[in-house]
Amino acid sequence: MEKVNTKVLVVGGGPGGYVCAIRAGQLGLDTTLVESGRLGGTCLIRGCIPSKAMIHAASKFDDLRHHVGAGHLGIALDAAPRLDLAATVRWKDGIVDRLSSGIAGLLKKARVRVIQGHASFSDAKTCTVAGDTPVEIHAEHVVLANGSVAAALPSLPFGDGVISSTEALALSELPKRLVVVGAGYIGLELGIAFAKLGVAVTFVEALDRILPIYDSALVRPVEQWLRKRGSAVHLNTRALGVARRADGLHLSVQTGDAAPATLVCDQVLVAVGRRPNTRGWGLENMAVDMNGPFVKIDAQCRTSMRNVWAIGDLVGEPMLAHKASAQGERVAEIIAGKRRAFDPVAIAAVCFTEPEIVAAGLTPEQAKAQGIDIVTGQFPFAANGRALTMEAGSDGGFVRVTARADNHLVLGIHAVGAHASELSGEFAHALEMGAVLEDLAHTIHVHPTISETLPEAALGALGHAIHV
Numbered sequence: 393m394e395k396v397n398t399k400v401l402v403v404g405g406g407p408g409g410y411v412c413a414i415r416a417g418q419l420g421l422d423t424t425l426v427e428s429g430r431l432g433g434t435c436l437i438r439g440c441i442p443s444k445a446m447i448h449a450a451s452k453f454d455d456l457r458h459h460v461g462a463g464h465l466g467i468a469l470d471a472a473p474r475l476d477l478a479a480t481v482r483w484k485d486g487i488v489d490r491l492s493s494g495i496a497g498l499l500k501k502a503r504v505r506v507i508q509g510h511a512s513f514s515d516a517k518t519c520t521v522a523g524d525t526p527v528e529i530h531a532e533h534v535v536l537a538n539g540s541v542a543a544a545l546p547s548l549p550f551g552d553g554v555i556s557s558t559e560a561l562a563l564s565e566l567p568k569r570l571v572v573v574g575a576g577y578i579g580l581e582l583g584i585a586f587a588k589l590g591v592a593v594t595f596v597e598a599l600d601r602i603l604p605i606y607d608s609a610l611v612r613p614v615e616q617w618l619r620k621r622g623s624a625v626h627l628n629t630r631a632l633g634v635a636r637r638a639d640g641l642h643l644s645v646q647t648g649d650a651a652p653a654t655l656v657c658d659q660v661l662v663a664v665g666r667r668p669n670t671r672g673w674g675l676e677n678m679a680v681d682m683n684g685p686f687v688k689i690d691a692q693c694r695t696s697m698r699n700v701w702a703i704g705d706l707v708g709e710p711m712l713a714h715k716a717s718a719q720g721e722r723v724a725e726i727i728a729g730k731r732r733a734f735d736p737v738a739i740a741a742v743c744f745t746e747p748e749i750v751a752a753g754l755t756p757e758q759a760k761a762q763g764i765d766i767v768t769g770q771f772p773f774a775a776n777g778r779a780l781t782m783e784a785g786s787d788g789g790f791v792r793v794t795a796r797a798d799n800h801l802v803l804g805i806h807a808v809g810a811h812a813s814e815l816s817g818e819f820a821h822a823l824e825m826g827a828v829l830e831d832l833a834h835t836i837h838v839h840p841t842i843s844e845t846l847p848e849a850a851l852g853a854l855g856h857a858i859h860v
């Protein structure tokens with residue numbers, strides 16, 4: 393067995409692990425990264441990037457369909473667009489391959505030793521990686537970045553037409569009828585993309601509304617889009633089980649206390665959340681404390697075991713790639729002796745639905761629940777020139793700013809609307825820099841851009857918006 397001694401061992405090559413390893417390498421630490429699959433992890437290989445590629449392709453296809461016949465914007469197509477799903481999936485895979493090789497190059501440049509295989513821990517600082525030549529690794533510091541896996545429902549085990557997001561992103565053929573169980577991030581992002589590709593999509597959600605993590609005003613435009621497109625949404629509904637019959641899969645569902653009903657479809661996408669990847673690699677031998685199903689960490693991402701750190705989806709919500717990367721970077725710097733903590737003012741989130749939703753910081757309700765006296769301002773995309781020129785003004789979109797009433801400190805910025813995702817960086821920046829309403833209102837934003845909605849919303853909170 394080959395033996396490796398290393399200063400820093402990072403387990404997992406997702407956005408948490410690979411960023412941590414690159415930063416550790418940059419800081420001159422002898423660093424080893426072990427990855428059992430492909431570099432890039434869930435986010436790059438079967439999550440963020442492939443889903444956004446498929447969402448983009450679906451939107452393009454849907455746009456083109458609007459030009460058929462009489463046309464749209466004076467542009468008419470004589471024939472309906474045709475979809476070659478295999479070619480779309482190949483295009484998506486090409487992007488993934490390119491980015492994954494890019495990560496390999498970056499790790500090499502940072503002098504990180506990359507070992508391919510599954511790490512199994514016998515104690516907190518020792519693991520073995522099986523393979524043709526098994527490797528035993530002993531590390532001074534261990535960074536756990538093992539990520540998460542799709543949660544399964546006992547009543548709907550994966551297989552025979554019941555799929556997770558991983559399979560949904562690599563289909564060889566489109567189903568005619570798809571039922572999506574779970575109307576959260578994945579269910580809605582992918583469900584809407586499939587609807588744009590012409591699939592008849594039905595949503596089944598256990599709670600009383602879709603995207604329950606966002607406030608209802610933000611979700612309303614998405615609900616309107618689904619209604620307009622004829623996608624059925626069954627709220628307060630549980631999936632009881634599935635059986636294959638001659639005409640397709642029969643999914644038995646129950647809404648509240650009503651009698652069970654049957655939804656007939658070709659495939660069922662189960663998207664009911666993800667669970668931390670804590671099984672099958674010896675976590676139990678490392679003596680780290682847990683926080684429910686997650687590995688417990690402090691503000692510096694330390695676990696309860698000395699020099700064992702944990703980051704990303706493994707340590708809890710929000711399960712977002714940029715949170716994992718930020719934690720990875722901090723941990724590398726702390727190990728290198730810098731004074732750092734993971735203490736963001738806000739972690740912005742985007743749901744790439746139609747239209748897109750952005751959330752950064754506190755909503756008005758959350759601020760009020762904390763006893764804070766607030767002012768809010770809201771500006772509609774319908775009153776923004778650039779939004780109208782980009783056909784982004786008619787889907788109910790808006791930007792909303794929430795600030796303290798006393799000193800105008802901005803507490804939260806939220807938006808819904810086409811292209812809104814690109815505003816998320818400015819929202820996060822404003823919160824992190826401790827902006828007040830006057831900072832947002834008096835920063836001169838380029839005209840015509842959708843970003844002008846932000847100073848207008850801030851002016852609204854100050855009581856003197858110009859364009860509404």
Ligand code: FAD
Pocket residue numbers: 403404405406407408409426427428429430432433434435436438439440441443509510511512537538539540557558578669673703704705706711712713714716
């Ligand atoms: P992961 O990316 O899960 O990486 C963990 C890695 O560790 C994996 O590659 C795994 O193979 C490896 N590993 C685990 N155990 C071992 C072991 N014992 N030995 C060796 N290797 C091991 N987030 C966003 O912010 N924006 C999005 O748009 C977005 N879209 C998503 C879409 C989908 C369909 C899905 C499923 C997720 C999406 N996410 C998105 C969430 C995002 O993918 C995760 O938050 C992110 O990947 C977490 O990063 P991580 O480094 O913690 O773990």
Ligand code: NAD
Pocket residue numbers: 545573574575576577578579581596597598599602603604629630631663664665666710711712741742743744
């Ligand atoms: P989610 O938590 O976003 O949504 C799960 C949904 O399923 C919820 O609405 C929940 O009420 C519902 N649900 C749970 N059990 C159910 C049941 N038995 N029957 C019907 N509905 C049920 O989880 P997800 O969509 O699987 O995504 C997992 C995670 O991946 C997200 O939490 C997010 O952190 C990450 N993600 C992020 C993005 C993004 O940033 N754009 C995109 C995709 C995924």
